[in-house]
Amino acid sequence: MSNIIIEQLYKSYKNGNEELSIISDLNLSIESNTKVILTGNSGSGKSTLLNLISGMDKLTSGSIFVDNKAVHKLDENSMSEFRSKSIGLIFQFHYLLKDFTALENVMLPGYMSGMSKSKAITKATELIREVGLIDRLEHFPSQLSGGERQRIAVVRSLINDPGIILADEPTGNLDQKNSKKIEELLFELVNNHGKTLLLVTHDMALTGRGDIHLKLENGKLSNL
Numbered sequence: 001m002s003n004i005i006i007e008q009l010y011k012s013y014k015n016g017n018e019e020l021s022i023i024s025d026l027n028l029s030i031e032s033n034t035k036v037i038l039t040g041n042s043g044s045g046k047s048t049l050l051n052l053i054s055g056m057d058k059l060t061s062g063s064i065f066v067d068n069k070a071v072h073k074l075d076e077n078s079m080s081e082f083r084s085k086s087i088g089l090i091f092q093f094h095y096l097l098k099d100f101t102a103l104e105n106v107m108l109p110g111y112m113s114g115m116s117k118s119k120a121i122t123k124a125t126e127l128i129r130e131v132g133l134i135d136r137l138e139h140f141p142s143q144l145s146g147g148e149r150q151r152i153a154v155v156r157s158l159i160n161d162p163g164i165i166l167a168d169e170p171t172g173n174l175d176q177k178n179s180k181k182i183e184e185l186l187f188e189l190v191n192n193h194g195k196t197l198l199l200v201t202h203d204m205a206l207t208g209r210g211d212i213h214l215k216l217e218n219g220k221l222s223n224l
């Protein structure tokens with residue numbers, strides 16, 4: 001079970017004496033196994049919101065609960081455990097480690113959070129097979145196409161079996177054909193593995209794929 005509850009969330013950035021308000025009195029409840037598509041203008045705070053949920057950024061006030069855990073109150077140790085076990089992150093850029101093979105890139109987060117090496121290899125291999133790249137296990141990122149790299153980045157987010165996937169414009173950097181492929185794959189994986197998905201996109205064609213379509217505007221969310 002993986003749900004997200006946000007209450008009276010405020011986020012502002014201080015620039016000198018100026019206070020720049022990004023999110024103000026935002027409330028949100030996402031139930032387990034729900035697919036949420038989040039849109040909004042550039043600069044509206046979508047990435048900020050995802051970063052707050054994953055604990056990568058600190059809220060100004062309010063509360064964020066993931067799996068009934070108060071993310072905003074976690075200390076540094078619990079935070080990194082929370083992030084590696086409960087949340088899978090996918091970004092516009094793949095952030096694969098260039099000196100590691102596809103297999104190593106996918107198994108690494110598992111291994112780092114305490115999985116045995118053999119289990120990490122088995123699991124990573126299975127995931128890579130699921131995205132059709134079983135014959136690319138030993139390829140380094142430079143030996144993969146852009147779309148293939150992103151497919152590896154997608155399954156890397158699943159290695160620790162997180163209940164929640166936060167995806168920030170995962171297809172923003174790909175051509176149309178590869179975007180379609182990654183989208184199909186992401187939704188298929190999320191459905192097959194029973195995940196909660198919060199997906200940020202500028203691609204309006206995607207909004208129909210979710211259970212809920214939210215728009216972030218003037219610091220608040222509206223249901224479309």
Ligand SMILES: Nc1ncnc2c1ncn2[C@@H]1O[C@H](COP(=O)(O)OP(=O)(O)OP(=O)(O)O)[C@@H](O)[C@H]1O
Binds near residue numbers: 022
């Ligand atoms: N560390 C920071 N310090 C100050 N302002 C910031 C910081 N990070 C983001 N901002 C500002 O917060 C606003 C929201 O940024 P954010 O990256 O969340 O937008 P976004 O909705 O993801 O936009 P895009 O669609 O272009 O990715 C922007 O106006 C940005 O300039």
Ligand SMILES: [Mg+2]
Binds near residue numbers: 046047
């Ligand atoms: Mg963004």
